[in-house]
Amino acid sequence: MxxxxxxxxxxxxxxxxxxxxxxxxxxxxxxxxxxxxxxxxxxxxxxxxxxxxxxxxxxxxxxxxxxxxxxxxxxxxxxxxxxxxxxxxxxxxxxxxxxxxxxxxxxxxxxxxxxxxxxxxxxxxxxxxxxxxxxxxxxxxxxxxxxxxxxxxxxxxxxxxxxxxxxxxxxxxxxxxxxxxxxxxxxxxxxxxxxxxxxxxxxxxxxxxxxxxxxxxxxxxxxxxxxxxxxxxxxxxxxxxxxxxxxFKDNLYFELANHSNIMANHLANGLKEANCEFLIDSPTNQIFPILENNLIEKLQEKFGFYVWKKINDTHSAIRLVTSWATKEEAVTEFINEVKK
Amino acid sequence: MxxxxxxxxxxxxxxxxxxxxxxxxxxxxxxxxxxxxxxxxxxxxxxxxxxxxxxxxxxxxxxxxxxxxxxxxxxxxxxxxxxxxxxxxxxxxxxxxxxxxxxxxxxxxxxxxxxxxxxxxxxxxxxxxxxxxxxxxxxxxxxxxxxxxxxxxxxxxxxxxxxxxxxxxxxxxxxxxxxxxxxxxxxxxxxxxxxxxxxxxxxxxxxxxxxxxxxxxxxxxxxxxxxxxxxxxxxxxxxxxxxxxxxFKDNLYFELANHSNIMANHLANGLKEANCEFLIDSPTNQIFPILENNLIEKLQEKFGFYVWKKINDTHSAIRLVTSWATKEEAVTEFINEVKK
Amino acid sequence: MxxxxxxxxxxxxxxxxxxxxxxxxxxxxxxxxxxxxxxxxxxxxxxxxxxxxxxxxxxxxxxxxxxxxxxxxxxxxxxxxxxxxxxxxxxxxxxxxxxxxxxxxxxxxxxxxxxxxxxxxxxxxxxxxxxxxxxxxxxxxxxxxxxxxxxxxxxxxxxxxxxxxxxxxxxxxxxxxxxxxxxxxxxxxxxxxxxxxxxxxxxxxxxxxxxxxxxxxxxxxxxxxxxxxxxxxxxxxxxxxxxxxxxFKDNLYFELANHSNIMANHLANGLKEANCEFLIDSPTNQIFPILENNLIEKLQEKFGFYVWKKINDTHSAIRLVTSWATKEEAVTEFINEVKK
Amino acid sequence: MxxxxxxxxxxxxxxxxxxxxxxxxxxxxxxxxxxxxxxxxxxxxxxxxxxxxxxxxxxxxxxxxxxxxxxxxxxxxxxxxxxxxxxxxxxxxxxxxxxxxxxxxxxxxxxxxxxxxxxxxxxxxxxxxxxxxxxxxxxxxxxxxxxxxxxxxxxxxxxxxxxxxxxxxxxxxxxxxxxxxxxxxxxxxxxxxxxxxxxxxxxxxxxxxxxxxxxxxxxxxxxxxxxxxxxxxxxxxxxxxxxxxxxFKDNLYFELANHSNIMANHLANGLKEANCEFLIDSPTNQIFPILENNLIEKLQEKFGFYVWKKINDTHSAIRLVTSWATKEEAVTEFINEVKK
Missing domain, CATH: 3.40.640.10 (Type I PLP-dependent aspartate aminotransferase-like (Major domain))
Known part of the structure; x- marks a missing residue:
């Protein structure tokens, strides 16, 4: 999906x-x-x-x-x-x-x-x-x-x-x-x-x-x-x-934001394990990993994201954004796809 | 209520x-x-x-x-x-x-x-x-x-x-x-x-x-x-x-508008029966009956509406607005209150 | 001229x-x-x-x-x-x-x-x-x-x-x-x-x-x-x-304004002598005499001014403006032209 | 002066x-x-x-x-x-x-x-x-x-x-x-x-x-x-x-502009003779010579101009502007002052 x-x-x-x-x-x-x-x-x-x-x-x-x-x-x-x-x-x-x-x-x-x-x-x-x-x-x-x-x-x-x-x-x-x-x-x-x-x-x-x-x-x-x-x-x-x-009843606002951050951290950590570098170090729900252009094209078949910045002839930074609704499975799947 | x-x-x-x-x-x-x-x-x-x-x-x-x-x-x-x-x-x-x-x-x-x-x-x-x-x-x-x-x-x-x-x-x-x-x-x-x-x-x-x-x-x-x-x-x-x-699926837009108009027409007809005059003749969901100031004050205890315009020392026009959600009972109650 | x-x-x-x-x-x-x-x-x-x-x-x-x-x-x-x-x-x-x-x-x-x-x-x-x-x-x-x-x-x-x-x-x-x-x-x-x-x-x-x-x-x-x-x-x-x-050296500003007013007053007085009425009573350098349309057309051959407002089918108000540079002869000539 | x-x-x-x-x-x-x-x-x-x-x-x-x-x-x-x-x-x-x-x-x-x-x-x-x-x-x-x-x-x-x-x-x-x-x-x-x-x-x-x-x-x-x-x-x-x-009668516009340029060129040439460098090479009536700060201070006693840009701790670029009214003597005097 x-x-x-x-x-x-x-x-x-x-x-x-x-x-x-x-x-x-x-x-x-x-x-x-x-x-x-x-x-x-x-x-x-x-x-x-x-x-x-x-x-x-x-x-x-x-x-x-x-x-x-x-x-x-x-x-x-x-x-x-x-x-x-x-x-x-x-x-x-x-x-x-x-x-x-x-x-x-x-x-x-x-x-x-x-x-x-x-x-x-x-x-x-x-x-x-x-x-x-x-x-x-x-x-x-x-x-x-x-x-x-x-x-x-x-x-x-x-x-x-x-x-x-x-x-x-x-x-x-x-x-x-x-x-x-x-x-x-x-x-x-x-x-x-x-x-x-x-x-x-x-x-x-x-x-x-x-x-x-x-x-x-x-x-x-x-x-x-x-x-x-x-x-x-x-x-x-x-x-x-x-x-x-x-x-702002029962702390919902912070729970949701925290979930976003955790999902982004999971993504970032998974990509770091795959030796991925980053455009900038971000602790929040937007991360900017640098990937090979070939891989980016492949990922685009299964995932939506913006290509953020050309790094060199073979690599670009992309932007991945998580939200209060991001599911852990989607994160895992993205990491697996990169690790492949 | x-x-x-x-x-x-x-x-x-x-x-x-x-x-x-x-x-x-x-x-x-x-x-x-x-x-x-x-x-x-x-x-x-x-x-x-x-x-x-x-x-x-x-x-x-x-x-x-x-x-x-x-x-x-x-x-x-x-x-x-x-x-x-x-x-x-x-x-x-x-x-x-x-x-x-x-x-x-x-x-x-x-x-x-x-x-x-x-x-x-x-x-x-x-x-x-x-x-x-x-x-x-x-x-x-x-x-x-x-x-x-x-x-x-x-x-x-x-x-x-x-x-x-x-x-x-x-x-x-x-x-x-x-x-x-x-x-x-x-x-x-x-x-x-x-x-x-x-x-x-x-x-x-x-x-x-x-x-x-x-x-x-x-x-x-x-x-x-x-x-x-x-x-x-x-x-x-x-x-x-x-x-x-x-x-705009199944004509809902027009059904709702029609309901508003009908409720307003009911209101207007009821008030006319009570010998009420109007600031202007309106066929849609805003009507402007002219009422005695005493009556207006009394109505305000049970109903919300704007006093629109002073007509003379004893009378004012009010604005009554109906909506897709207006209930017939509220209309009836308002008319009854006036008729009293 | x-x-x-x-x-x-x-x-x-x-x-x-x-x-x-x-x-x-x-x-x-x-x-x-x-x-x-x-x-x-x-x-x-x-x-x-x-x-x-x-x-x-x-x-x-x-x-x-x-x-x-x-x-x-x-x-x-x-x-x-x-x-x-x-x-x-x-x-x-x-x-x-x-x-x-x-x-x-x-x-x-x-x-x-x-x-x-x-x-x-x-x-x-x-x-x-x-x-x-x-x-x-x-x-x-x-x-x-x-x-x-x-x-x-x-x-x-x-x-x-x-x-x-x-x-x-x-x-x-x-x-x-x-x-x-x-x-x-x-x-x-x-x-x-x-x-x-x-x-x-x-x-x-x-x-x-x-x-x-x-x-x-x-x-x-x-x-x-x-x-x-x-x-x-x-x-x-x-x-x-x-x-x-x-x-603002030697009072020039007020001398010039005063001249404008005087010229306009002359104009107004001359026109009043000729039984002319006015749109409004003005003590300054803009005056608004009401004249017959025939006369207005004739005056326009010799004088520049705006026709300000239609009064009725035969008469209009015109606007006459004087300035620091208005010459008394022009004023006299205008009055004479009207009196004719 | x-x-x-x-x-x-x-x-x-x-x-x-x-x-x-x-x-x-x-x-x-x-x-x-x-x-x-x-x-x-x-x-x-x-x-x-x-x-x-x-x-x-x-x-x-x-x-x-x-x-x-x-x-x-x-x-x-x-x-x-x-x-x-x-x-x-x-x-x-x-x-x-x-x-x-x-x-x-x-x-x-x-x-x-x-x-x-x-x-x-x-x-x-x-x-x-x-x-x-x-x-x-x-x-x-x-x-x-x-x-x-x-x-x-x-x-x-x-x-x-x-x-x-x-x-x-x-x-x-x-x-x-x-x-x-x-x-x-x-x-x-x-x-x-x-x-x-x-x-x-x-x-x-x-x-x-x-x-x-x-x-x-x-x-x-x-x-x-x-x-x-x-x-x-x-x-x-x-x-x-x-x-x-x-x-735009008799070419006055271009004569005046030409005079400005010539005066600026004179200034620039004089300063070049005095081994002065420039922030940028300008053929028109604004020139930007680079001078020692000491000299600039001295010149400011006799001439008006803007200090444009700090070049280093001892030098700055200034802006000199000539006009249709610039007199050759002023230009010569400025050059002489620099040459001193």
């Missing part, structure tokens, strides 16, 4: 979410996120973060969340700084530029942004003939599967604060980052160290949905106006509320 | 849709609308419209659909014409203006736009010191529940064509309009008489979703780039596909 | 300005408004306003000034309120909408906005499904030649302050307003009663140039970034500096 | 332009570019280009011209390609991004864009998850003073055509490029090889003004609407018309 490791959104939602959808289906609720489920989900997340003085908004997808948040946070002449691999820099069809803002990229081998890289940018700017760098965009995990450790995020946070920069984190796969033990990061840390970040649902067991957390008082003002103006206030907002309610 | 006639998005989705979500849940699908369900839904809708040479895109909500479509269709200096009651003119937090375009409003008592009204606008414009009116926005049914007859839409269409104007129809509640027999309009007519329109799902049995139909060749180009840039390409696009697949 | 009363920008600049351009021509100066002339002009204007704690920026034209100021002052979901005759509402090709903001219009017979009109708007708005009215745009004189009295402006100012609204005044013809004695307004009043306003040069003796005054601290931040981003920082900024330096 | 080589806009306008301003000052003209001078200037430029089937618009400055042209030419999801040194990429405060478009940069040592560089970009793009590269922005001369030869521009033009890309040239200092004999380029070539380009006036003897030429039919449509919407239609448009009329 054909199995896809192409991404973490090939399947639907965790069954608990579907059950809750069915159970609540005919109960009348207020529209536009004023329903009891959304309020309850927000209450649960605030509890986990252990901070009542934050705003949380549930939004359909990651690109939409990024463009609304960044578009709301910046003045017209202000710009973002992002790694050159950052999702907003590469894969959002100029959504940030459409809101009017330049994305200044810094070169990065591991997908991460460091205080040094930002400082170089700040030194090169500083008058009205160039944009004003104001927001640092990071993704955690990065688009290469790497994660920020608590210390890394703390030093980034301090640097941003002392330079009057907004720190914003794209957490499309945040669950996977928080389940990496060595990184030692919690939801609460994410909130403490950033001005705003989002908790990705779509890629961790929801049908759709990201929970945007805004801590910075100044950035919270009138945020629902931004949501409505960009078409992000769903009439049946309870669809989002129900999902985050389930994900 | 408290019952809400506030809107047609208080409940969830028709059970058939939920069933289909569950059945398809773990089948891996391509992302971003390239899944089999979306393709199948599009195929069905094209069949119903009886035109293969159109593009159909599934989008989460009405405001999002309007801003993406209008933003894509117009050049920077071009403007829309809308009734002063039009959703884009009033209730979208300046979403169209955010895309850079002026909304020119024409006064309208019944929510409809007529060739005469448009002609007045065209006569008042015509040089580079003012915007260029280019797109006529209509909603069918209108925000007042009224509908365009086939003849009305045809003459609007001809006027627009001969004046080089794009005709775009917001069909957030299109099912209800098409189930009004006197109007004599079909999905196919909607496509023939407009350059683009959308078929609303959110307010007719779906959890979320509108199907945007684009007939005009020039307007179809690269449309998926617009969707992605505005954050409207859902990773798990099959969520939308499954819903329209179900809605 | 043919003479145009079409507008107040048919001629060039006052000779003193041209002289100054010639005298300073080969002196090297810093670019982008950092030259000595611009600094000197700003110093003079601050002195006249009697407030050092304001920012002044010299900008090429009125539409450009409006779009930059309003675009800078508002957040994406905020809107302007303007009279339906306001320049930004009608004659700027959607420039404000291009910056993303809705222009909400209030009906006005005399081109003025009143606290009552604004209050009606505020009452109709107030949640995230509609834009947030935040800035009141007035023009003084209005597009109909009328002016705000000191008391009117004061009460508008108080209303805006107590409702947390920004008050912004378009002063394309401000000189003419300030020379109306009954209005009793000074440059200093304009600054005290608004958050920002501009002093028009183009229509009062300059080749081009408007001086934007920003009093509100919050609105002043980083304003030169906005200017540069919208292409408004002229490399040879001294071109603007020299003009305002001359206009 | 202190002398500035900081830029080519420190002085005013060529005396012939000022004379013409004075002579025409009190003649009444139509506004907004419909005056006889503007029409005459356009007629002359069309004659020089030898093409009647083009549109020409006179605009105040370079950044404004770039943002209006590129904003008008591109659809929302389309992007520009520019050298990393390009003015739009670096020095316009995100003006292009404000119009909604991404600027994709290619690395370039000499400020030029080549077909190979563009091809690399095209290969990396190509689906709706990324922007669509559509316009190639070049500057001639580049920001480093280098120029495109006729052959280089021809091959760029052919590459763009065959890849359906718009080729747009920023000619802020175009006169200087066209006066480089080895480049062998004419105004007519500029028009033949691009879809649109502009002829810079501000930096070549005008007070302000750039002449935007649009050849491509599709890009010409309704262009004055764009001008008005961005605040670029000057009421007294004749100010621009008069200047281009003079610049």
């Amino acid at each position: 054909f199995y896809s490791f192409k991404n973490d959104y090939s399947e639907g939602a965790h069954p608990k979410i579907l059950n809750s959808l069915i159970e609540s289906n005919l109960t009348q609720e207020e529209g536009y996120g004023n329903d009891t489920h959304t309020q309850n989900a927000i209450y649960k997340i605030k509890g986990l973060i252990d901070n009542k003085n934050i705003d949380i908004h549930l939004i359909s997808g990651g690109t939409q969340t990024n463009l609304i948040a960044i578009g709301a946070f910046l003045k017209p002449y202000e710009a973002c700084i992002s790694a050159n691999t950052g999702h907003i820099a590469v894969n959002e069809t100029g959504a940030i530029e459409y809101t009017g803002h330049k994305v200044i990229t810094v070169d990065s081998n591991d997908g991460k942004v460091t205080p040094n890289k930002i400082e170089e940018i700040l030194n090169a700017y500083g008058n009205e003939h160039v944009v004003k760098p104001k927001l640092v965009y990071i993704s955690n995990p990065t688009e290469l599967g790497t994660v920020y450790t608590k210390n890394e995020l703390k030093s980034l946070s301090e640097f941003c604060k002392s330079n009057n920069l907004i720190l914003y984190a794209d957490g499309a796969r945040l669950g996977c980052a928080l389940c990496v033990k060595d990184a030692d990061l919690t939801l609460s840390d994410m909130c403490n160290f950033t001005d705003s970040f989002f908790i990705g649902g779509t890629k961790n067991g929801a049908l759709l949905g990201e929970a945007l957390v805004i801590k910075n008082d100044f950035l919270r003002e009138d945020f629902r106006y931004h949501l409505k103006q960009k078409g992000a206030l769903l009439a049946k907002g309870k669809l989002l509320g129900i999902q985050f309610e389930e994900l | 408290f019952y809400s006639f506030k809107n047609d998005y208080s409940e969830g989705a028709h059970p058939k849709i939920l069933n289909s979500l569950i059945e398809s849940n773990l089948t891996q699908e391509e992302g971003y609308g390239n899944d089999t369900h979306t393709q199948n839904a599009i195929y069905k809708i094209k069949g119903l419209i009886d035109n293969k040479n159109i593009d159909i895109h599934l989008i989460s909500g009405g405001t999002q659909t309007n801003l993406i479509a209008i933003g894509a269709f117009l050049k920077p200096y071009e403007a829309c014409i809308s009734a002063n009651t039009g959703h884009i003119a009033v209730n979208e937090t300046g979403a169209i203006e955010y895309t850079g375009h002026k909304v020119i409003t024409v006064d309208s008592n019944d929510g409809k736009v007529t060739p005469n009204k448009i002609e007045e606008i065209l006569n008042a414009y015509g040089n580079e010191h003012v915007v260029k009116p280019k797109l006529v926005y209509i909603s069918n049914p209108t925000e007042l529940g009224t509908v365009y007859t086939k003849n009305e839409l045809k003459s609007l269409s001809e006027f627009c064509k001969s004046n080089n104007l794009i005709l775009y129809a917001d069909g957030a509640r299109l099912g209800c309009a098409l189930c009004v027999k006197d109007a004599d309009l079909t999905l196919s007519d909607m496509c023939n008489f407009t350059d683009s329109f959308f078929i609303g799902g959110t307010k007719n049995g779906a959890l979320l979703g509108e199907a945007l139909v684009i007939k005009n060749d020039f307007l179809r180009e690269d449309f998926r780039y617009h969707l992605k840039q505005k954050g409207a390409l859902l990773a798990k696009g099959k969520l939308l596909g499954i819903q329209f697949e179900e809605l | 043919f003479y145009s009363f079409k507008n107040d920008y048919s001629e060039g600049a006052h000779p003193k300005i041209l002289n100054s351009l010639i005298e300073s021509n080969l002196t090297q100066e810093e670019g982008y408004g950092n030259d000595t002339h611009t600094q000197n002009a700003i110093y003079k204007i601050k002195g006249l306003i009697d407030n050092k704690n304001i920012d002044i920026h010299l900008i090429s034209g009125g539409t450009q000034t409006n779009l930059i100021a309003i675009g800078a002052f508002l957040k994406p979901y905020e809107a302007c309120i303007s009279a339906n005759t306001g320049h930004i509402a009608v004659n700027e090709t959607g420039a404000i909408e291009y910056t993303g903001h809705k222009v909400i219009t209030v009906d006005s017979n005399d081109g003025k906005v009143t606290p009552n009109k604004i209050e009606e708007i505020l009452n109709a708005y107030g949640n995230e499904h509609v834009v947030k009215p935040k800035l009141v745009y007035i023009s003084n004189p209005t597009e109909l030649g009328t002016v705000y009295t000191k008391n009117e402006l004061k009460s508008l100012s108080e209303f805006c302050k107590s409702n947390n609204l920004i008050l912004y005044a378009d002063g394309a013809r401000l000189g003419c307003a300030l020379c109306v004695k009954d209005a009793d307004l000074t440059l200093s009043d304009m600054c005290n009663f608004t958050d920002s306003f501009f002093i028009g040069g183009t229509k009062n003796g300059a080749l081009l140039g408007e001086a934007l005054v920003i009093k509100n601290d919050f609105l002043r931040e980083d304003f030169r970034y906005h200017l540069k981003q919208k292409g408004a920082l002229l490399a040879k900024g001294k071109l603007l500096g020299i003009q305002f330096e001359e206009l | 202190f002398y500035s080589f900081k830029n080519d806009y420190s002085e005013g306008a060529h005396p012939k332009i000022l004379n013409s301003l004075i002579e025409s000052n009190l003649t009444q003209e139509e506004g907004y570019g419909n005056d006889t001078h503007t029409q005459n200037a356009i007629y002359k430029i069309k004659g020089l280009i030898d093409n009647k089937n083009i549109d020409i618009h006179l605009i105040s400055g370079g950044t404004q011209t770039n943002l209006i042209a590129i904003g008008a030419f591109l659809k929302p999801y389309e992007a520009c390609i520019s050298a990393n040194t390009g003015h739009i990429a670096v020095n316009e405060t995100g003006a292009i991004e404000y119009t909604g478009h991404k600027v994709i940069t290619v690395d370039s040592n000499d400020g030029k864009v080549t077909p190979n560089k563009i091809e690399e970009i095209l290969n990396a793009y190509g689906n709706e998850h990324v922007v669509k590269p559509k316009l190639v922005y070049i500057s001639n001369p580049t920001e480093l003073g280098t120029v495109y030869t006729k052959n280089e521009l021809k091959s760029l033009s052919e590459f763009c055509k065959s890849n359906n890309l718009i080729l747009y040239a920023d000619g802020a200092r175009l006169g200087c490029a066209l006066c480089v004999k080895d480049a062998d380029l004419t105004l007519s070539d500029m028009c033949n090889f691009t879809d649109s380009f502009f002829i810079g006036g501000t930096k070549n003897g005008a007070l302000l003004g750039e002449a935007l030429v649009i050849k491509n039919d599709f890009l010409r449509e309704d262009f004055r609407y764009h001008l008005k919407q961005k605040g670029a239609l000057l009421a007294k448009g004749k100010l621009l018309g008069i200047q281009f009329e003079e610049l």
